[in-house]
Amino acid sequence: MRRSLAALLIVPALVLTAACGGDNSKKKDDAASSAAPSPSASAPAPPKPVSSDSPMPTVTGSAGKKADISVPKSSKPTGKFVVHTLSQGSGPAIKKNQLVMADFTVKVWGGKELGSSYDKGAAPQLVPAGSKSIIPAFSQSVVGQKVGSRVLVVAPPSAAFGSQGNQQLGVKGTDTLVFVLDVKKTLPNKVSGSQASVPKSLPQVNADKAAPATISVPKADPPKDLVDKVLIPGKGATVKKGQTVYIQYSGAAWKPNEGKTKAKLFDSSWNTGVPLATSIGTGAVVKGWDQGVVGQKVGSRLLLVIPPSLGYGSQSPSPDLPKNSTLVFVVDILGAK
Secondary structure, X not given: OOXXXXXXXXXXXXXXXXXXXXXXXXXXXXHHHOXXXXXXXXXXXXOOOEOOOOOOOEXXXXXXOOOEXXXXXXXXXXXXXXXXXXXXXXXOEOOOOOEEEEEEEEEEOOOOEEEEOOOOOOOOEEEEOOOOOOOHHHHHHHXXXXXXXXXXXXXXXXXXXXXXXXXXXXXXXXXOEEEEEEEEEEEOOOOOOOOOOOOOOOOEEEOOOOOOOXXXXXXXXXXXXXXXXXXXXXXXXXXXXXXXXXXXXXXXEOHHHOOOOXXXXXXXXXXXXXXXXXXXXXXXXXXXXXXXXXXXXXXXXXEEEEOHHHOOOOOOOEOOEOOOOOEEEEEEEEEEO
């Protein structure tokens, strides 16, 4: 389901939809629509970033807190794509394809503020550096920046939502957006470690590659109760109810794949290049996720086998997910905020 920016600031920041929705009437596991803002396939390539321009917005406030952005009232943007380091961090430089966690504040040049990850209930954005699946205002702006940096970004339409704009966010196709990004840290794109063995009565999992997991479903009836088996134990903080979690996942339905060595996945976050960010324990996802992920540690890989009563019940969100399906998920918990 598509969300306004106000909703995006809750679960999660600047993410257009949440996969595994909690409301049965609206549930939809669709990783393709859970990515951060994506450019139009027909949009022109953005101009090469420059470090400064005239006129330039001014920014006040301390790094690590919501930025106050002032845009020159009597001047129009020039159309240049500006990436200007306001303060340089002391951490390592971001390389292409790294997964970056960044806080943000954003407003329309000459218009309203669209929101900030520092607002109540909001969370940082996860950005694959240099990825073409993310608007350049995020993906290109973090490449080469050092962790801890605060960056001012002036994004013409071609570096943001293109000439089509984004009606849901109130962004027109002619709008220039102004971002302030605080580069917090990098995250691994998958969990690593020795994977525990899985009983033969449960699906077998191969998730060694940075790609959708291979799930093998046994020729047997699925368990009636929730299974939340830890395949790789994490060493991070314990996930708490109400946090935003950052997750790589792959999902399959049990019965259509029973006895198959390679299940047909109905969804995977790997298909977008962007891990899922969602509130956990609050009904934003199916109950099986809420119950299975809360209490686990960051850095864990889980096998979740979710009965219909804790999944989609009599709903059929996709052709590969029949009514009353038992769901099988492989979940890597990359972070929690």
